[in-house]
Amino acid sequence: MKKSVIIILFLVLLFHFPGYGAESGVPGKEGKMYCIGIVGVTHKDNPFSQLYNNLQMMQQFLPFEIVEGSSDMSPADSVRNLIGRDIDGLMLFVSDENVLPTICGLCEEAKMPWGIFLWQIQDEDIRSLCESSQWYIGNTGEREEETGAEMIRRAYDMGARRIALISEEMWNVTCIQREKGIMDALPDLQGMEIVATVRAVQDKQDAEKITADLIDAWPDLDSVLIVGTKGVMVPDGVIEGIKSRGKKEEISLFSIDLPVNLRECFDSGVLAAAYGLPALSLDPLFLFFDLFNYIEGYPLTDGHQSYYLHAVPVDNKERAEALSDFIQNPDYRFLTKEQILSLRKKENPSLDGERFQQFITDYIDSL
Numbered sequence: 291m292k293k294s295v296i297i298i299l300f301l302v303l304l305f306h307f308p309g310y311g312a313e314s315g316v317p318g319k320e321g322k323m324y325c326i327g328i329v330g331v332t333h334k335d336n337p338f339s340q341l342y343n344n345l346q347m348m349q350q351f352l353p354f355e356i357v358e359g360s361s362d363m364s365p366a367d368s369v370r371n372l373i374g375r376d377i378d379g380l381m382l383f384v385s386d387e388n389v390l391p392t393i394c395g396l397c398e399e400a401k402m403p404w405g406i407f408l409w410q411i412q413d414e415d416i417r418s419l420c421e422s423s424q425w426y427i428g429n430t431g432e433r434e435e436e437t438g439a440e441m442i443r444r445a446y447d448m449g450a451r452r453i454a455l456i457s458e459e460m461w462n463v464t465c466i467q468r469e470k471g472i473m474d475a476l477p478d479l480q481g482m483e484i485v486a487t488v489r490a491v492q493d494k495q496d497a498e499k500i501t502a503d504l505i506d507a508w509p510d511l512d513s514v515l516i517v518g519t520k521g522v523m524v525p526d527g528v529i530e531g532i533k534s535r536g537k538k539e540e541i542s543l544f545s546i547d548l549p550v551n552l553r554e555c556f557d558s559g560v561l562a563a564a565y566g567l568p569a570l571s572l573d574p575l576f577l578f579f580d581l582f583n584y585i586e587g588y589p590l591t592d593g594h595q596s597y598y599l600h601a602v603p604v605d606n607k608e609r610a611e612a613l614s615d616f617i618q619n620p621d622y623r624f625l626t627k628e629q630i631l632s633l634r635k636k637e638n639p640s641l642d643g644e645r646f647q648q649f650i651t652d653y654i655d656s657l
Contacts, residue, residue: 322353324585326578327372329359330383336522337550339620341571345578347623351630354582366392373400379585380404381577387416387463394420403427403584407574410434410596412463421594427584428594430577432567434464437546437601438471441515441565444603445544446479448562450513454504455487456497456524457517465518468546472517485511492520497527498534505535513562516545525549529560548604553614556607563605568616568657573599575624576650579633588635591643598647600654613657 333342345356357377359368365384372380373396380402382393390411397404406429411417420426445453455472458465476482485508491497505511514528521527525545532541542562543555555561567573576597583590604610616622625633633649635641 324354324378324582325357325376326354326379326381326581326585327357327359327369327375327377328381328574329365329368329372331574332358332361334361337570338574340569340622340624341574343621344571344575344624348625348630351627352582352634365389366396369393369396373397373402377402379581381574381581382406383408383574385462387411387413390416391419394423394426397425398423401425403581405429405577405581407431407577408570409463410467412466424593426594427580427589428596430573430580430597430599432573432601433598434467435471435474437565438468438517439475440471440601440603441468441544441546441563442472442475442479442482444563444565444605445513445515445542446482448542448544448605450515450542450544451482452485452508452511453482453513453515454485454508454511455515455517456491456500456519456528457487457489458519459490462518468517472515491524491527494521494523494527494530497521497524498531501528501531502534505532505537505541511541513542513544516543516547518546522550525555525561526551529555529558532560533558546601548613548617550617552604552610552617553607556610563603565603566601567599567654568602568613569622569624572624572654576646580646583633583635583641586634586636590635590641590646595643597643597650599650602654602657616657 331338331341333339342356349355357372357375359372363371366389369380380397382404383406384390403425405427408431409429410431411420411429457469476484486504488500488504491500501514504514516525516528525543528543532538532543538560543560544562545564547566548564548568549555552564576599580590580597604613631637633641
């Protein structure tokens, strides 16, 4: 009986917050354990299991624990709930920045440090409001316009001239920026024409049919570019649509964001190049260090700061093979113990915003 009670207590401690079991972080020298909330992605979301697995591993070296926000609540309600649980800091992802004024107000009232990942605030009034708060530490994200411009240039250099775009809804901020980069670059790409743009393709079956329809409508189509999609199997659907029309040798696929099955897409002979982060979880992982240093009392900068992660090009099977474990393995460890400790300003007093950005850049360049 006594043994059973001990086992039950252990399980209660192990799974002490909803939806995710993790060991508690090692206490700091002063015995302080920092509690960080995450809203917008959960450990069950396919690409972000890597984030939670890496955070769990890092608890061996840093004094923190993670509390997930509820996916059944609105972002604002989830933030309210976490604030009520006495978190020390908040990491946030939203797909609609109109909720940010409310969240900014909640964090201001609670004196809660917070930052945004995978996002750059587009609305000037909303950005000004957030940046005026002493509790907003900033954001991590890609330079999406540069990514769009670089991808379309790479497609052009590889022979694309008559190209169809697959993108997200008109209001999707990430794709708005990527499409702007594409359109800004287009005038310099003599002879290239975007013949069609289709939006909100979410699954493999729809992608296959839409691609086949595009080929039927534009027989001289030579390329498809996925600007952005929420459907992880959309690249596979595009590949099948191209094959269904017997155009495998004539039509190439390009993709912003690396397909989760990158190696298999290259093996198909249809994917010509992809351009993106090898893991979306890298973005919030770096925001974590910015926030952790802040709440531990060692901020990297005075006031808010934006940190940028650049995309990496993959245009051959060998490169895809080299990155496949990084992309597909949910247990892949992004950082060594030495790297983790070097990103803790308490351990590395020379760390500041400029050196942090340089670490991010050098890290991605080394992949």
